Amino acid sequence: MFNVVLALMPAFAVSLYYFGFGALIVTLLAVGSCVIFEYLIQKYILKVTPTITDGSAIVTGLLLAFNVPSNLPWYIVVFGSLFAIGVAKMSFGGLGNNPFNPALAARVFMLISFPVQMTSWPLPVASRLQYIDAVTGPTPLAILKEGLKNGETISQMSDKIPTHMQMFMGLMGGSLGEIAAFALLIGFAWLLFTKVITWHIPVSIFTTIFVFTGILWLINPEKNADPIFHLLTGGVMIGAIFMATDYVTSPMNKAGMWIFGIGIGLLTVIIRVWGSYPEGVSFAILIMNAFVPLLNRYVKPKRFGEEVKKNG
Numbered sequence: 001m002f003n004v005v006l007a008l009m010p011a012f013a014v015s016l017y018y019f020g021f022g023a024l025i026v027t028l029l030a031v032g033s034c035v036i037f038e039y040l041i042q043k044y045i046l047k048v049t050p051t052i053t054d055g056s057a058i059v060t061g062l063l064l065a066f067n068v069p070s071n072l073p074w075y076i077v078v079f080g081s082l083f084a085i086g087v088a089k090m091s092f093g094g095l096g097n098n099p100f101n102p103a104l105a106a107r108v109f110m111l112i113s114f115p116v117q118m119t120s121w122p123l124p125v126a127s128r129l130q131y132i133d134a135v136t137g138p139t140p141l142a143i144l145k146e147g148l149k150n151g152e153t154i155s156q157m158s159d160k161i162p163t164h165m166q167m168f169m170g171l172m173g174g175s176l177g178e179i180a181a182f183a184l185l186i187g188f189a190w191l192l193f194t195k196v197i198t199w200h201i202p203v204s205i206f207t208t209i210f211v212f213t214g215i216l217w218l219i220n221p222e223k224n225a226d227p228i229f230h231l232l233t234g235g236v237m238i239g240a241i242f243m244a245t246d247y248v249t250s251p252m253n254k255a256g257m258w259i260f261g262i263g264i265g266l267l268t269v270i271i272r273v274w275g276s277y278p279e280g281v282s283f284a285i286l287i288m289n290a291f292v293p294l295l296n297r298y299v300k301p302k303r304f305g306e307e308v309k310k311n312g
Helices: 002-019 021-045 056-066 074-087 102-113 140-149 164-169 181-193 200-219 227-232 236-243 254-274 281-289 292-298
Strands: none
Touching (some): 002 021, 002 056, 002 236, 056 236, 074 102, 236 281
């Protein structure tokens, strides 16, 4: 778990650079409340020995913070932490038993419960010294969704949308930990180097999104954003690298991982292009989490060797 925490540090450093005090307050609140809720629930409700030293509550808190705006009011952060630990994790028996990623389940719960606060995005750099009173603006995905809804073409919106390099470096609105692709890729490299995860799920998600959105872009580039845009915006990077690869809620074998990743990629694009929300990564991962037991049961690698019959 602590290698995952270490892998998230580049993205945290970037969020501090762009969002300042807000990123620090929201992250400390989420991590602290997740750890405290896990301790209290295990000690006083489940009557078991608290396991907060395993680091899983810290990872849940970090991922929850990274998936919300840096100006989110403190009580919503605490409420989301309680949902992540108390409902999405401990109600199923704790670490290893939860079918859905706790941080993502909490994010979707907060998005439905507090839609205004959860879609108020501070502008990077301009909001370093503010928390609640941060200067806000739309994300690239929201600009695209709203523009297409109003009949604008991609060309007409080009001056409102950050360049690919700006998006790669994180100079855009969004959740505090998802904006900088380069920082998340550094974390990805660390997780691969330390063999915490394999490449199969992230690469299958990236490839599916790239191919699917690439086809749509070739069909009509004035109505569909290019595939690089889709990879660099929203929660694709953080979702594919840090959330879809969760050991507990992802398939155990490589064939299952490919199907899982392709499903996430397809659902993400479908929701982004034809859904009512501009973003779809969270919903896509949670939907595919539900199929993990089936994938583990029916998609298995071939066994090698000779079967020996009893009494043979």
